Every structure is written in structure tokens, then in C-alpha cells.
Amino acid sequence: MHFLTIDDLTPEELASVLDDAAALKQAQADGIPHTALAGRTLAMLFEKPSTRTRVSFEVGMTQLGGHAVFLGKDDIQLGRGEPVADTACALGLYADAVMARVGSHDDLETLAANAGVPVVNGLSDAAHPAQTLADLLTLREVVGDSGTVAWIGDANNVGASFLVGAAMAGYDVQAATPAEYGFAAETVERASEYGSVDVGHDPEAATAGADAVYTDVWVSMGDEAEREKRLSAFEGFRVDDALLGDAAFMHCLPAHRGEEVTAGVIDGPNSVVWRQAENRLHAQKAVLVELVD
Numbered sequence: 115m116h117f118l119t120i121d122d123l124t125p126e127e128l129a130s131v132l133d134d135a136a137a138l139k140q141a142q143a144d145g146i147p148h149t150a151l152a153g154r155t156l157a158m159l160f161e162k163p164s165t166r167t168r169v170s171f172e173v174g175m176t177q178l179g180g181h182a183v184f185l186g187k188d189d190i191q192l193g194r195g196e197p198v199a200d201t202a203c204a205l206g207l208y209a210d211a212v213m214a215r216v217g218s219h220d221d222l223e224t225l226a227a228n229a230g231v232p233v234v235n236g237l238s239d240a241a242h243p244a245q246t247l248a249d250l251l252t253l254r255e256v257v258g259d260s261g262t263v264a265w266i267g268d269a270n271n272v273g274a275s276f277l278v279g280a281a282m283a284g285y286d287v288q289a290a291t292p293a294e295y296g297f298a299a300e301t302v303e304r305a306s307e308y309g310s311v312d313v314g315h316d317p318e319a320a321t322a323g324a325d326a327v328y329t330d331v332w333v334s335m336g337d338e339a340e341r342e343k344r345l346s347a348f349e350g351f352r353v354d355d356a357l358l359g360d361a362a363f364m365h366c367l368p369a370h371r372g373e374e375v376t377a378g379v380i381d382g383p384n385s386v387v388w389r390q391a392e393n394r395l396h397a398q399k400a401v402l403v404e405l406v407d
Contacts, residue, residue, distance in 0.1 A: 116226040116233045117401055118219075120243040120279040121304060127404075128250070128282055135251050135393070135400035142177065142396070149179025150403045156182045157209035158236070159190065159201075159225075161216045162335060166367065167236045167244065170394040171213050171402075178399055183209065202228035211406045214238075217336070232405035234398075239336070242272045245366050246279035247397035252390045253285065253326060256362050261325035264361070265289040266317050267351045267374055268344075269297040272330050272366050277301060281309035289313045290320035292347045317351050321361065326386075328364040329353050329374045345373070353379055362386050 116122060123131065141148045156175045160168065168184065175182040190201060198221045205212050206229035214233060216222050219240035226233040235243055253263065263280050265273050269291045277297060280287050287305060291297065293315050305311045314320060321327050332348040333341045353363065353375045363375070363385045371377040380387060 115405055117243060117405060118222055118226060118233065118235045118238075119241045120246045120275050121282065122243070123282075125282045125308065128279070131247065131400045131404055132251055132254060132283075132397070134403065135247065135397040136254070138399050138403075139251075139393070139396040147179075148177065148399075150407045151175065151210075152179030154178075154180040154210040154406055155208065156180060156402065156406075157185060157205045157212045158182055159185050159205070159212060159214040159216070160236075161187050161214075162237065164215055164236070166391055166394055167215055170398055171236065174395050174399040174402065177395075178402065180210075198224040199228040201225070202233075203230070206230040211402065234401065234405065238271065240271055241275045242366070243275050243279070244394065244398055244401070245272055246275040247401060248390050248393040249276055249328070249364060249366070250279055250283050251393045251397050252364065252386055253280070253283070255389065255393075256386050257285075257325045260284050262286040262288060262323050264321045264324040264327045265291075265329070266320060266327060266353055266357070267291060267329045267348060268295050268332055268334065269301070270330060270334050273297070273328075274301045276328060277305045277311065277313075278308070281305040281307075281311055284309060286310040287312070288320040288322075288324060290315055290317040290351065292351065294347060295344075317357055321357050321359065324359075324361045326362040326364055327353055327358050330366055331368070331370055332374050333370075348374070352376065355379060355382075358384060360384070364390060367391060 172182040202225040215236035219238040
């Protein structure tokens with residue numbers, strides 16, 4: 115089994131992983147050892163820079179009694195012409211699982227098809243399911259098991275995973291994006307199979323009645339060439355106090371204060387961004403145990 119998209123899990127499996135994540139979080143808080151992956155090794159493959167993803171997976175493996183090996187883009191042969199399938203075969207000989215943060219989701223699927231061990235998506239151009247697990251654990255804690263969540267801004271990889279994952283977990287989802295940066299029809303269809311999903315282009319309509327409002331950067335890695343075009347298109351989608359209302363504020367980080375969110379919101383009392391960041395650790399531990407143990 116691999117974890118490349120959030121719906122690689124069934125809704126029942128997703129609920130179980132979130133239950134396990136909550137239990138692991140409590141065990142960590144209580145100082146109770148939880149070494150389910152003692153003697154196991156996670157190979158971590160990074161083609162893109164990372165702060166939270168690298169540290170949370172590496173610390174998570176250590177807390178589970180295992181070991182993580184970091185491989186940056188200068189440490190591997192992919193940049194010098196080795197086929198992805200060959201890299202996958204080699205990593206699978208040494209490690210019990212592979213976590214990969216890659217530019218192309220196709221490369222991730224090739225890794226999964228050839229590694230012979232579980233492969234976890236640490237971010238690709240299409241999806242960021244590890245982030246979504248943390249988001250859903252956070253929603254459980256601050257909203258409960260049901261409610262309305264809003265996505266505002268770019269329909270990027272984080273947004274696509276969240277749209278599907280939130281619907282799977284039982285939340286009503288409302289989204290607003292600029293027309294030219296909207297969700298793919300296939301993503302909306304996938305999410306709609308699980309629950310209520312309303313996608314449009316009006317931020318005020320999308321946040322009406324929302325228990326949580328989620329946004330992300332307007333210019334993601336790889337989009338720098340169209341920065342000015344994007345800043346113009348997303349003007350009006352900034353989450354400020356008026357748009358947020360009484361809802362919880364969510365962001366996967368890093369954030370650009372003054373662009374997609376005001377400093378008053380992200381640093382204010384309704385912000386749960388640091389809870390999300392912490393929950394990366396616990397949610398990823400849970401999915402690693404699910405896949406490897």
C-alpha cells in the first residue's frame with residue numbers, strides 16, 4: 115500500500131489513521147514510548163526544499179524507534195540521468211519505506227511502482243496528502259467531527275488534497291478561487307463523491323457560515339515567473355478579519371503576511387497554524403505505522 119493521494123485511503127481508513135494520530139499525540143504528551151517502527155528505516159527523497167516536511171518525518175521516525183535517511187537533490191543520481199525506476203529499486207533494497215517530495219507526481223507514481231516498499235507523498239505538483247492528514251486532525255480538535263470549512267485562493271496541490279480529504283472526513287466544503295486558478299473538474303468530482311462541495315469565485319460566499327477558513331500562498335514554488343500576474347489575479351482573496359469572522363484560520367505555511375493573509379489574522383487568536391504544523395508530526399507517524407508496521 116502507498117500513500118500518494120489522500121483518497122488512497124478509504125474514508126474508514128482515514129478515520130482510523132486520524133484516531134491513531136490522536137492517540138500518538140497523547141502518548142507523546144504523556145511521555146509514553148511508542149516504538150512501533152523499531153529497527154525500521156525511512157528513506158526521505160527531496161527534490162524540493164523543505165522545513166516542516168523533513169523535520170516532522172525525521173523526528174517522527176526517531177520517536178517511533180526507527181531511523182530516517184535524508185537524500186537531497188545533490189545526493190541522488192536522478193539529476194544526473196538515472197531513471198526514477200532504478201532509483202526506486204535501489205532505495206527499496208535498503209529501506210522499509212520511502213517518503214518523496216518531488217516536482218512531478220508522475221515520478222512519485224514511478225517510485226511507487228518500482229520500490230517494492232510503501233511510498234509516501236511528501237509533496238508533489240498534484241497533491242500534498244501528508245499535509246491534509248494534519249489539517250484533518252486539526253479540524254477534529256478545533257471544529258469537531260463535522261462542520262463547514264472554506265478554501266480561499268489558489269487551487270494548488272494543498273488545496274486539491276484538502277478539498278477531497280475534508281469531504282471524505284465528513285465536512286461540508288466551500289471554496290473560492292479566481293476563475294483562471296480554479297480546481298480541476300476531476301478534483302471537484304472526486305471530492306463530491308464523498309460529501310457536499312461548493313466551488314465558486316466569491317470569497318465572501320465561500321466563507322459564509324464557515325467554521326474554519328484555509329488559504330495558502332498565491333505564488334507556489336515553480337510559479338515565480340508569473341508572480342505579478344498572480345498577485346493581480348488574487349487581489350480580493352486575502353483573508354482578513356472581515357472575511358474570517360469567528361472562524362478558525364488555517365494555513366500550511368510558509369505564509370506571506372500581507373499577501374494571502376493579514377498579519378492580524380495569522381498571528382491572531384483564531385489562528386491554528388502552529389497546531390497544524392505540530393500535527394504534521396503526529397499524523398505522519400500514524401500513516402507510517404499504518405503502512406510499515
